[in-house]
Amino acid sequence: MDKVRIRNLKKEDLNAIVEIDQKVLGQSRREYWERKLETMDARASQTSFVAEVEGRVVGFILGDVSGWEFGVPDTIGWIDTIGVEPDYQKKGLATALARELIKNLKSLGVKTIYTLVRWDDWDLLQFFRAMGFARGDMINLELKI
Numbered sequence: 009m010d011k012v013r014i015r016n017l018k019k020e021d022l023n024a025i026v027e028i029d030q031k032v033l034g035q036s037r038r039e040y041w042e043r044k045l046e047t048m049d050a051r052a053s054q055t056s057f058v059a060e061v062e063g064r065v066v067g068f069i070l071g072d073v074s075g076w077e078f079g080v081p082d083t084i085g086w087i088d089t090i091g092v093e094p095d096y097q098k099k100g101l102a103t104a105l106a107r108e109l110i111k112n113l114k115s116l117g118v119k120t121i122y123t124l125v126r127w128d129d130w131d132l133l134q135f136f137r138a139m140g141f142a143r144g145d146m147i148n149l150e151l152k153i
């Protein structure tokens with residue numbers, strides 16, 4: 009796609025991200041994103057990107073490097089969330105965002121990238137599969153209380 013610019017995510021991108029998230033999920037999560045971007049530290053802002061088309065933010069990816077949380081070493085990186093505005097999907101934007109993040113994580117010493125996807129979220133599963141992701145060693149456990 010022409011005129012796509014991938015750049016670091018900034019706190020000022022809040023409105024655009026809330027809007028994309030709402031279009032993708034069908035519900036507004038402004039407070040969630042406000043909190044998330046507010047607590048985003050310098051490190052996370054280095055590993056999170058947006059895609060701009062003609063100056064408008066139409067996609068984002070949030071990544072991070074593990075600081076030994078969950079007992080995993082800092083050679084582990086995470087993809088937290090990825091979203092592309094419906095009108096701009098299937099044009100390679102998520103691929104461009106993920107490639108930039110992967111390049112960045114690699115330069116920070118990351119050797120493996122983790123992400124969590126709902127088992128029935130086919131779009132995301134297909135996307136990650138197309139990016140070369142496979143099932144990992146971690147098992148997701150939960151207890152309903």
Ligand SMILES: CC(C)(COP(=O)(O)OP(=O)(O)OC[C@H]1O[C@@H](n2cnc3c(N)ncnc32)[C@H](O)[C@@H]1OP(=O)(O)O)[C@@H](O)C(=O)NCCC(=O)NCCS
Pocket residue numbers: 028029032033089090091092093096097098099100101102103104130131132134135136138139
């Ligand atoms: C999954 C998602 C990020 C893909 O974005 P995208 O920009 O359309 O992805 P790309 O164009 O880079 O697609 C790359 C590859 O992924 C796969 N893929 C992407 N979307 C797909 C879909 N809906 N169905 C099947 N395969 C898909 C394809 O293999 C595709 O390659 P191709 O176009 O050559 O076939 C986008 O559909 C999205 O934002 N979905 C909602 C995600 C979500 O719920 N996020 C949490 C809240 S924001």
